[in-house]
Amino acid sequence: MALLQVDGVSRVFAGIAGGAPTQALQxxxxxxxxxxFLTILGxxxxxxxxxxxxxxxxxxxxTGQVLLAGEKIQRPGPDRGMVFQSYTLFPxxxxxxxxxxxxxxxxxxxxxxxxxxxxxxxxxxxxxxESHYPKxxxxxxxxxxALARALANDPKMLLLDEPFGxxxxxxxxxMQELLxxxxxxxxxxxxxxxxxxxxxxxxxxxxxxxxxxxxxxxxQLPIDLPHPRHYTVKTTAEFSAYKAQLTEEIRAESIRAxxxxx
Amino acid sequence: MFEPLQPVSLRKRIVLGAxxxxxxxxxxxxxxxxxxxxxxxxxxxLATLQTGVTLFVEFDFLxxxxxxxxRVVGGFVVAAILAVPxxxxxxxxxxxxxxxxxxxxxxxxxPASAFIPLLILWAGVGExxxxxxxxxxxxxxxxxxxxxxxxxxxxxxxxxAYTLGADARGIVWRVIVPGxxxxxxxxxxxxxxxxWTYVIVAELVGSSSGIGHMIMxxxxxxxxxxxxxxxxxxxxxxxxxxxxxxxxxxxxxGWAF
Numbered sequence: 035m036a037l038l039q040v041d042g043v044s045r046v047f048a049g050i051a052g053g054a055p056t057q058a059l060q061x062x063x064x065x066x067x068x069x070x071f072l073t074i075l076g077x078x079x080x081x082x083x084x085x086x087x088x089x090x091x092x093x094x095x096x097t098g099q100v101l102l103a104g105e106k107i108q109r110p111g112p113d114r115g116m117v118f119q120s121y122t123l124f125p126x127x128x129x130x131x132x133x134x135x136x137x138x139x140x141x142x143x144x145x146x147x148x149x150x151x152x153x154x155x156x157x158x159x160x161x162x163x164e165s166h167y168p169k170x171x172x173x174x175x176x177x178x179x180a181l182a183r184a185l186a187n188d189p190k191m192l193l194l195d196e197p198f199g200x201x202x203x204x205x206x207x208x209m210q211e212l213l214x215x216x217x218x219x220x221x222x223x224x225x226x227x228x229x230x231x232x233x234x235x236x237x238x239x240x241x242x243x244x245x246x247x248x249x250x251x252x253x254q255l256p257i258d259l260p261h262p263r264h265y266t267v268k269t270t271a272e273f274s275a276y277k278a279q280l281t282e283e284i285r286a287e288s289i290r291a292x293x294x295x296x
Numbered sequence: 297m298f299e300p301l302q303p304v305s306l307r308k309r310i311v312l313g314a315x316x317x318x319x320x321x322x323x324x325x326x327x328x329x330x331x332x333x334x335x336x337x338x339x340x341x342l343a344t345l346q347t348g349v350t351l352f353v354e355f356d357f358l359x360x361x362x363x364x365x366x367r368v369v370g371g372f373v374v375a376a377i378l379a380v381p382x383x384x385x386x387x388x389x390x391x392x393x394x395x396x397x398x399x400x401x402x403x404x405x406x407p408a409s410a411f412i413p414l415l416i417l418w419a420g421v422g423e424x425x426x427x428x429x430x431x432x433x434x435x436x437x438x439x440x441x442x443x444x445x446x447x448x449x450x451x452x453x454x455x456x457a458y459t460l461g462a463d464a465r466g467i468v469w470r471v472i473v474p475g476x477x478x479x480x481x482x483x484x485x486x487x488x489x490x491x492w493t494y495v496i497v498a499e500l501v502g503s504s505s506g507i508g509h510m511i512m513x514x515x516x517x518x519x520x521x522x523x524x525x526x527x528x529x530x531x532x533x534x535x536x537x538x539x540x541x542x543x544x545x546x547x548x549x550g551w552a553f
Contacts, residue, residue: 046427065320067319090459091459092455092458092459093459109458110455110458110459111461112459112460114459115459115460116455116459118452118455118456120452120455122455124451124453124455124456124471124474124475124551125475125551125552126458126474126475126477126549126551127474134459135457135460135462135470136461138470139460139466139470140461153395167550167551168551180456181326183460184460187460189462193459256399266297291488
């Protein structure tokens with residue numbers, strides 16, 4: 035069943051100070067099925083974050099519409115949990131209070147909130163850090179908290195905008211395994227934007243490649259690697275074959291993107 | 297020793313800070329005790345201290361200090377209670393800002409001391425007039441500064457709150473207000489310092505009590521020692537209240553410092 039349906043969504047940004055308007059996104063169609071883990075892969079500036087922001091309701095499409103479970107998306111809401119690339123924990127709240135932000139907003143009873151918070155603290159490996167403030171945490175810990183905060187709200191789907199982009203390589207690999215492990219248990223629908231080919235293959239059940247700006251979905255590639263995936267899958271021949279194919283696709287777009295620079 | 301931006305230890309900091317005070321007093325003592333500056337213009341430190349003791353013992357100077365303190369704090373608190381919510385509303389809601397900002401900006405440049413004659417006419421020479429001067433001097437400053445702080449709320453935090461299900465009310469009360477609180481508190485600390493200058497001006501004109509009134513009286517008696525002692529008292533009280541305010545902010549908003 036299609037959980038998310040993107041119909042002819044495009045986005046044109048008005049020109050700055052009378053300049054020419056910029057088309058960030060060509061009319062794009064995309065269908066995400068329930069329990070999918072779709073990774074969107076594209077060169078920088080291709081409009082993949084714009085697409086995700088439109089799905090989140092944080093930006094409005096110039097044409098087209100997005101349907102979530104058949105209903106048109108107008109504004110952001112708790113049915114789409116989001117994790118941003120930048121650190122967006124509330125600095126005045128502890129880890130526990132950050133995770134409970136959405137629950138409190140729903141008006142959930144405090145004891146129920148605490149149960150859910152405890153559950154996601156344990157699942158994201160934050161035990162012992164519940165009373166820490168964000169500034170006391172490493173980047174990886176902050177993103178784990180952000181993930182727990184999004185999951186605690188029990189959204190219909192998760193939107194992730196290069197959530198591990200600012201992390202070092204090792205932390206990033208561990209975070210990928212953490213998120214994949216959670217998905218393999220819950221099978222909550224995920225839309226994951228990245229420019230890292232390895233990450234897109236390792237995490238996704240399907241990879242959608244975007245073209246250079248103005249972006250559109252160029253190809254979609256199902257990833258038939260068995261679950262649960264172990265990190266060693268990254269060294270298998272199948273993985274390399276996917277990587278070779280996607281590298282070609284993305285390279286052509288990166289070259290086009292580079293040539294378009296003024 | 298002079299490496300750019302290198303921090304100094306707390307001990308060094310205290311020693312260096314105190315050293316300037318010592319140098320200052322030595323210089324003062326040198327110029328007055330040596331007779332280079334006659335006592336009619338500037339009393340020496342010892343005479344100043346002596347008149348200070350006399351002020352407390354014989355003229356109930358503590359009462360003047362208390363009166364002045366009450367005026368500063370009273371006018372300032374009333375201004376803050378009105379200005380902070382207004383500033384938050386202006387910063388958060390752009391139509392309110394567009395409506396009030398030009399007028400408040402205009403009012404900010406009206407010197408509070410210029411209102412004193414008018415306020416005496418309206419409110420007499422009683423407490424209401426003193427409090428009004430402080431109020432006028434503080435309220436517009438606080439409104440504008442709070443509005444700027446609130447307007448600079450991190451947009452990514454607002455967006456994160458929206459995706460977690462917050463509505464406009466939630467954004468204001470759970471993102472904007474707590475996020476801006478430490479800086480608002482720092483602004484209040486700053487404006488409290490300015491309020492001290494307004495209160496003295498208010499007391500110099502048409503007053504029968506307070507530190508400013510004492511200074512004015514001393515001028516008639518050509519008692520420079522008393523005048524200087526009054527000024528020093530204001531400095532000390534300002535320094536102490538500023539330190540206390542700063543400590544309180546650091547305690548309340550540990551996450552921000």
